Protein backbone atom coordinates (compact mmCIF):
# COMPACT_ATOMS: atom_id res chain seq x y z
CA UNK A 1 0.00 0.00 0.00
CA UNK A 2 2.82 2.38 0.90
CA UNK A 3 4.44 1.76 -2.48
CA UNK A 4 1.19 2.42 -4.35
CA UNK A 5 0.59 5.58 -2.28
CA UNK A 6 4.10 6.82 -3.03
CA UNK A 7 3.72 6.14 -6.75
CA UNK A 8 0.41 7.99 -6.89
CA UNK A 9 1.86 10.98 -5.05
CA UNK A 10 4.89 11.03 -7.36
CA UNK A 11 2.60 10.99 -10.39
CA UNK A 12 0.49 13.87 -8.98
CA UNK A 13 3.61 15.96 -8.28
CA UNK A 14 4.94 15.25 -11.76
CA UNK A 15 1.68 16.36 -13.38
CA UNK A 16 1.74 19.66 -11.44
CA UNK A 17 5.32 20.38 -12.56
CA UNK A 18 5.31 21.77 -16.13
CA UNK A 19 8.96 20.82 -16.67
CA UNK A 20 8.47 17.28 -15.55
CA UNK A 21 9.62 14.66 -18.02
CA UNK A 22 6.79 12.50 -16.76
CA UNK A 23 4.26 15.20 -17.69
CA UNK A 24 5.68 15.49 -21.19
CA UNK A 25 5.64 11.81 -21.91
CA UNK A 26 2.78 9.37 -21.43
CA UNK A 27 5.06 6.35 -21.45
CA UNK A 28 6.19 6.53 -17.81
CA UNK A 29 2.62 7.05 -16.61
CA UNK A 30 1.50 4.06 -18.63
CA UNK A 31 4.34 2.10 -17.10
CA UNK A 32 3.28 3.22 -13.63
CA UNK A 33 -0.31 2.23 -14.36
CA UNK A 34 0.85 -1.23 -15.47
CA UNK A 35 3.08 -1.47 -12.41
CA UNK A 36 0.19 -0.48 -10.13
CA UNK A 37 -2.08 -3.05 -11.75
CA UNK A 38 0.63 -5.66 -11.27
CA UNK A 39 0.82 -4.81 -7.58
CA UNK A 40 -2.95 -5.04 -7.24
CA UNK A 41 -2.92 -8.42 -8.96
CA UNK A 42 -0.19 -9.67 -6.71
CA UNK A 43 -2.09 -8.56 -3.62
CA UNK A 44 -5.10 -10.53 -4.84
CA UNK A 45 -2.89 -13.58 -5.16
CA UNK A 46 -1.60 -13.40 -1.59
CA UNK A 47 -3.02 -15.93 0.86
CA UNK A 48 -2.39 -15.38 4.57
CA UNK A 49 -2.06 -18.49 6.71
CA UNK A 50 -1.19 -19.13 10.34
CA UNK A 51 0.76 -22.09 11.64
CA UNK A 52 -0.10 -23.00 15.23
CA UNK A 53 2.54 -24.90 17.16
CA UNK A 54 1.55 -27.56 19.68
CA UNK A 55 2.28 -25.06 22.48
CA UNK A 56 -0.25 -22.64 20.99
CA UNK A 57 2.29 -20.22 19.53
CA UNK A 58 0.98 -18.75 16.29
CA UNK A 59 3.23 -18.03 13.33
CA UNK A 60 1.62 -15.80 10.74
CA UNK A 61 2.82 -16.22 7.20
CA UNK A 62 1.68 -15.88 3.63
CA UNK A 63 2.08 -17.38 0.19
CA UNK A 64 0.73 -16.97 -3.30
CA UNK A 65 -2.13 -18.80 -4.93
CA UNK A 66 -0.56 -21.96 -6.36
CA UNK A 67 2.10 -22.30 -3.66
CA UNK A 68 2.09 -25.37 -1.46
CA UNK A 69 2.14 -25.01 2.31
CA UNK A 70 5.70 -26.36 2.11
CA UNK A 71 6.52 -23.43 -0.20
CA UNK A 72 5.08 -21.05 2.39
CA UNK A 73 7.28 -22.50 5.12
CA UNK A 74 10.42 -22.44 2.95
CA UNK A 75 9.87 -19.06 1.29
CA UNK A 76 9.15 -17.33 4.59
CA UNK A 77 11.80 -19.17 6.65
CA UNK A 78 9.10 -20.31 9.04
CA UNK A 79 10.94 -21.94 11.93
CA UNK A 80 9.46 -25.45 11.98
CA UNK A 81 12.27 -27.82 12.84
CA UNK A 82 12.78 -30.56 10.24
CA UNK A 83 9.70 -29.55 8.23
CA UNK A 84 9.76 -30.60 4.58
CA UNK A 85 12.92 -32.69 4.77
CA UNK A 86 12.29 -34.44 1.43
CA UNK A 87 11.42 -31.16 -0.32
CA UNK A 88 7.98 -32.33 -1.36
CA UNK A 89 8.91 -35.67 -2.93
CA UNK A 90 6.48 -37.55 -0.67
CA UNK A 91 9.12 -39.60 1.10
CA UNK A 92 9.40 -38.11 4.61
CA UNK A 93 6.06 -37.09 6.26
CA UNK A 94 7.82 -34.26 8.14
CA UNK A 95 5.37 -31.79 6.59
CA UNK A 96 2.46 -33.34 8.51
CA UNK A 97 -0.14 -30.70 9.38
CA UNK A 98 -3.48 -30.92 11.12
CA UNK A 99 -6.46 -28.98 9.77
CA UNK A 100 -9.65 -27.89 11.49
CA UNK A 101 -12.46 -30.18 10.39
CA UNK A 102 -14.29 -27.47 8.41
CA UNK A 103 -11.09 -26.48 6.59
CA UNK A 104 -10.16 -30.11 5.95
CA UNK A 105 -13.51 -30.79 4.32
CA UNK A 106 -13.10 -27.76 2.03
CA UNK A 107 -9.73 -28.89 0.66
CA UNK A 108 -10.24 -29.40 -3.07
CA UNK A 109 -8.09 -32.50 -3.48
CA UNK A 110 -8.27 -35.69 -1.49
CA UNK A 111 -4.99 -37.36 -0.52
CA UNK A 112 -3.61 -39.84 -3.04
CA UNK A 113 -2.26 -43.27 -2.14
CA UNK A 114 1.32 -42.02 -1.82
CA UNK A 115 0.27 -39.27 0.59
CA UNK A 116 -1.85 -41.72 2.62
CA UNK A 117 1.12 -44.10 2.85
CA UNK A 118 3.29 -41.27 4.19
CA UNK A 119 0.59 -40.10 6.58
CA UNK A 120 0.48 -43.60 8.06
CA UNK A 121 4.07 -43.00 9.18
CA UNK A 122 3.39 -39.57 10.72
CA UNK A 123 3.24 -39.09 14.48
CA UNK A 124 0.07 -37.69 16.09
CA UNK A 125 -2.01 -38.64 13.04
CA UNK A 126 -5.61 -37.38 13.10
CA UNK A 127 -8.64 -37.69 10.82
CA UNK A 128 -7.86 -34.21 9.49
CA UNK A 129 -4.15 -34.69 8.87
CA UNK A 130 -2.56 -33.86 5.53
CA UNK A 131 0.93 -33.36 4.20
CA UNK A 132 1.75 -29.68 3.70
CA UNK A 133 3.68 -30.33 0.51
CA UNK A 134 0.46 -31.61 -1.09
CA UNK A 135 -1.78 -28.69 -0.13
CA UNK A 136 -1.90 -26.00 -2.80
CA UNK A 137 -3.05 -22.55 -1.76
CA UNK A 138 -6.18 -21.09 -3.28
CA UNK A 139 -7.70 -17.71 -2.51
CA UNK A 140 -10.52 -19.25 -0.49
CA UNK A 141 -7.90 -20.52 1.98
CA UNK A 142 -7.33 -16.92 3.14
CA UNK A 143 -6.96 -16.86 6.93
CA UNK A 144 -6.36 -20.60 7.22
CA UNK A 145 -5.03 -21.80 10.58
CA UNK A 146 -3.14 -25.08 10.54
CA UNK A 147 -1.84 -26.97 13.54
CA UNK A 148 1.70 -28.32 13.57
CA UNK A 149 2.08 -31.58 15.50
CA UNK A 150 4.41 -31.61 18.50
CA UNK A 151 6.66 -34.22 16.96
CA UNK A 152 7.60 -35.16 13.44
CA UNK A 153 8.75 -38.40 11.93
CA UNK A 154 11.15 -38.49 9.04
CA UNK A 155 10.02 -41.67 7.33
CA UNK A 156 13.32 -41.86 5.47
CA UNK A 157 15.07 -42.62 8.77
CA UNK A 158 13.00 -45.79 9.35
Ligand code: FES
Nearest residue numbers: 086088092093133
Ligand atom coordinates in the same frame (compact mmCIF):
# COMPACT_ATOMS: atom_id res chain seq x y z
S1 FES B 1 7.96 -32.68 2.41
FE1 FES B 1 8.36 -34.80 2.61
S2 FES B 1 6.40 -35.68 2.44
FE2 FES B 1 6.00 -33.56 2.30
